[in-house]
Amino acid sequence: MTTPTTHDTHNETGLPADEISDSRVSRFGVDGTGVATDDYDRAPSTEFGTPAAHPRTTRVVVGLDGSAESLDALRRGILVATGANASVQGVVVWHNPSAFGSYGFSDWSPRADAEQIMADAVDQVFDGSAPAWFTQTIRQGYPAEILIDESRGAEMLVVGSRGHGGFAGLLLGSVSTACAEHAHCPVLIMHDDR
Template identity: 50%
Template sequence: MPTQEPSPQLSPPEVGEPAHRPLFVVGVDGSPSSVKALRHAVTLGQFQNALVRAVTVWSYPNSYTPLPTTWSPEDDAREILAEVTASVFGDSVPEWFEQKTHEGTPARVLIDESANADMIVVGSRGHGGFAGLLLGSVSSQCAEHAGCPVLVVHGTDTV
């Protein structure tokens, strides 16, 4: 009868910071629904010691009319993100919160962000689309194509 090798002893995990700190990415467009999504992500993030990254997406509109040279959609996106951040945190933004603006389309950028995220959080209705839809196109596309779980926050009342 063959002798059985003793199983290797596993060392206990080291105490301290976890090997992986979760990342929650939130789509923010300034709509009441996206503000509620950010509030939910912040609440969940605090319970799970997660990093929370708010992402606002911008692009140049398709237009045949010349745009004023002083207007910048990227600056608008930064302003929206700053206003939403201030409405959620006031003057004390925590170190575990990140703000990011990115050029592109909202669904594509959030789906790309999902590659490194543990969860995507979006509101069910943002700025755009038809008011009668229950689930917006961005939240729908993220739910279908993201590489991580997607939380779709419904309603616009505050948490």
């Protein structure tokens, strides 16, 4: 299996440099392959431009978990998709914690929580109405496994990481690390130092 190559947002998206001037892309790995990280200090714009008239034949997959980092990942995924004329697929993964059984959780539904995470993302990023080029995927399983599976045939996988900034920020979460190591496409990991 090949390791996804580092994605240099300045060269491959086709976006003007001022659109992404707030990012720092770093390379990891001895041979120059590895993980692209995107750190920035300001919130990304919510203006994404007008979709192209011809159909979008590729897609950018974005992992969503309800965190601010995942919403930033969605915004950045949209910018990447716009430059590549790709659709965007938001993915929320839920897991039924069978270790707890049903004791004390009779009214709780992890699937309903996942649906709410997706609805909140659409609300916050698209003002409540998702465009036709945005698809919503909600699956049961383990986040890293599902995101890696969904990365098949994708232009890019974008995920957030709850990093710490500075040197400690190089320590990626287990989901983002697994995606970087095993995804079937380039992976962009978003960090936020807010």
